[in-house]
Amino acid sequence: MADTMQFDLVSPERKLASVQAREVRIPGAEGDLTAMPGHSALITTLRPGILTVVGPEGTAEYAVTGGFAEISAEGVSVLAERGVPKAELTAAIHAEMMAEAKKVVDVAHPSVADAAVKMLSDMEALGAHINA
């Protein structure tokens, strides 16, 4: 079995990463999961969090929100509405994301209010990763 797989991180505006990876840790909507080569095919939605890619060239981390990950045996592609390399995640960007999430909570339909509140708390947790 190959020990690496193709990893793509795509945002609506551009391709953020396209590298070989040994493992990818994904903040899935129902809990974090790690995908390695040969993972069974899975599609999961994302919650705001840190996505970690471990590859032959080292580890890269991205803050992602909104979107989904498509995992197959050959690779992982993550489509995130917003993806920022963790090093670039600043308080300003986080504040902007928070404001967006709050807005979603405010206008959320009762049926999805819980999900929106959960997203907001996830978003807050994401703030802990901001580089000082």
Added chain:
Amino acid sequence: MPSLKDLKNRITSVKNTRKITKAMQMVAAAKLRRAQEAAESARPFAERMNAVMSGLAASVGGSDSAPRLLAGTGSDQTHLLVVMTGERGLCGGFNANIAKLARARANELLAQGKTVKILTVGKKGRDAMRRDLGQYFVAHVDLSEIKKIGYVDAQKIARDLLDRFEAAEFDVATIFFSRFESVISQVPSAKQIIPAQFEEADAAGASAFYDYEPSEEAILADLLPRGVATAIFAALLENNASFNGAQMSAMDNATRNAGDMIDKLTIEFNRSRQAVITNELIEIISGAEAL
């Protein structure tokens, strides 16, 4: 016959016009390159999104619990036409072509007794359609202040659309924009985004072997609104590239026409100067002979 001074003034004025159109052409060319890059880098996301959604739609679509964004409201009485045009003119038939397509569609729907609502994006389309279809306008999105179209702009439009859909203001939404084929060819197109439609070919990439977390329905419900934003974003980018392409070729034409005009005027100017000189000579000579 215009005097020498008049001709000279006209030549200068046409030369200035040519400078302006030339500059506009170059600006459009630079912007076009960037717009094309933006459109291309947005493509992978949209393609993946569509592939996954169409796979999901194929497996969920038949059931009664299918989200309304996919299944529709069960009626197609009220149509919302989202007409996307440029904020500026001087781009050949770009805006007019989109407006024409939208107008034809609106008239067709009206003839069928449907209700039509129009949401305009971009000032020019609004102006072009105001006279005969102004009564159907429901909203307008102004992008003139935005230098670089971002996904957030598309999200704003999408949210507006979704709110209206939730409020049952319309049953079917179609976007009108210009597909960018090449610098000389932009094709005005229409695409239905609510309820979502997928091409058969996309659905062929069967999703059957995927596990879903959470359930298929939940993922689909999560993705469909994003799909609307993605479709709008893609259309905005295509439109932007088309606009710059159209402007570039329009300005290229204008520059060439200005050049032709300058040539013509210069010949006329030289002829009349020659005539003036000849006249003066004749006068001098005949004056000298008369002595």
